[in-house]
Amino acid sequence: MAVIKGGRPFYGNALGVLVLNTIYPAIPGNVANATSYNFPVRFKVMDIPTDWWCDKQGPDEERYQIYLKAAKELEAEGVRAITSGCGFFAIYQKKASAELNVPLFASPLLMVPMVSRMIGSNKKVGIITAGGKHLTEGSFLHDVGIDDSIPIAVKGMENSTEFQKVIIEQSKPVDTKKFESEVVGVAKTLMEENPDIGAFVFECSDLPPCAKAVSDATGLAVFDFISLAHLVYRATFPKAYQGFM
DSSP states (O other), X not given: OOOOOOOSSOOOOOEEEEEEOOOSOOOBTBTTOGGGSSSOEEEEEEOSOTTHHHHOOSOOHHXXXXXXXXXXXXXXTTOSEEEESOGGGGGGHHHHHTTOSSOEEOOGGGGHHHHHHHHOTTSEEEEEESOTTHHHHXXXXXXXXXXXXXXXXXXXXXXXHHHIIIIISOOSOOOHHHHHHHHHHHHHHHHHXXXXXXXXXXXXXXXXXXXXXXXXXXXOOEEOHHHHXXXXXXXXXOOOOOOOO
């Protein structure tokens, strides 16, 4: 029998998830819903305003220290990798990953350079985000490797009433059909404005429940927080293959 080293009061949480202190329903597919994953996760709520990315662009040292402290707590609790409940934490990716000993994927925006190379430089990566202007005017792209060499098209959910009511205004009830319809509508509009889009990446942690509907409506692949989480899980817990020749 193998010798197993202990040292903690609990075990088996594959992924740590840093979430904001929100009150609206995190439906299945949302980063903050444990049933979105095919493996155990451990959540940690951060004391950071839910609209932190709206009122201040760029790294903020006080909020960064809250983020880093929570990430280090998850690491000490035994998780194998860490993610975030908001894609705009991309601004902390480079700085925080250097201070942790487990992989950090702070945002699905990390996938944009990879997706761009998958679909070819003659096509754009369509990014659907909670706040479109922040990905064109702010500093949220640089730390995840997105530069002018990567063709992207960005559209936010700012003008979507159900999204604004639930995510920004923190309304407790959510009309899931209307919410999904709004996301599909934004995706279609972005494609009409940019016919050369070859795939989508969802920045926002609230959008993965709509990935199938968007893919069905557009015929394109959709990459998001949850698909990235499962990729990282397979990397940190590789499968032992069995078979025959």
